[in-house]
Amino acid sequence: MPSQFSSFTIRQANPRDVGYVSEILTESFYRSADRQVHFLHRCFVDMVYPLLRYGIMLDLSSRFGEKTPCYACLVATHPANKSLPIATLEICMRYVPAQGHQNFWLGREMQQHPYIFNLAVHPHWRRRGVAKQLLLAAERTVKQWGYSQLYMHVLEDNQTARNLYDHVGYQMYDREGNLNYWLLRKPRRFLLQKKLRSI
Structure with missing residues (x-):
């Protein structure tokens, strides 16, 4: 069922949306x-943009087709x-x-949980609350699946996204990429968690 928040409608995507979603x-x-990027980098991205979009469209179509x-x-x-x-x-x-479960030699114990990825808003529609509405709709979806926790990653230097996730109740769960941070000066990935209230 579509859900209405303010002036936006949140709904499940369908195969006709694949082209639009891959573009976003x-x-x-x-x-x-x-993002501030070097001129040559922007020129290169513009050159390979159709290939990047096509690859994303293929990935998205395959996920739609799996019926997971x-x-x-x-x-x-x-x-x-x-x-x-x-x-x-x-x-x-x-x-x-x-x-709380870590073994230096055998690695950390892993558990499966619902996970948000590929959150993106078209540039013309940013800073209007649509990302927050998508996140709230994701929570309802996960509750319908019977889960009470939701996870996502954010880059350490993406302060805008971190502010949004903090505002809707996500908390730091784990820090990743410390080696890349110290050796290559790349931003770390933070794993965030939100514990969902029961319906």
């Missing part, structure tokens, strides 16, 4: 105007054009480390 993901992750029970792709639309997605996120089951 490619634009957000590879060519977003929010605990997988969802949600999209947001605006009343002006309810068939045109303007934002998206996906949820799947993913292994995350169990807190």
Whole structure:
């Protein structure tokens, strides 16, 4: 059932949305105007953009085709054009480390939990609350699956996203990428967790 928040509608994606969703993901992750990138890097991305988009479209189509029970792709639309997605996120089951269980030689114990990935909003629709509405819709979806915890990653230097996740109740669960941070000066990935209230 579509759910209405403010002026946006959140619904499950369908195969007709694949092209639009892949465009949003490619634009957000590879060519977003929010990021400061070198001129040559931007030129290279513009050159290979069609290939990047095609690859994302193939991945998305394969996930749609697998019919996995605990997988969802949600999209947001605006009343002006309810068939045109303007934002998206996906949820799947993913292994995350169990807190408090660590063995230096055997590695950490892992458990499967619902996990949010590929959260992206078209540049023209950012900072209007649509990402928050998608996150809240993801929580309801996960509750319907019978789970009470939800996870996602965020890069340490993505302060805008971290502020949003903090605002909707996500908390730090684990820090990853310490070696890359110290050796290569790459930002660490933070694994966030939200404990969901029962329906």
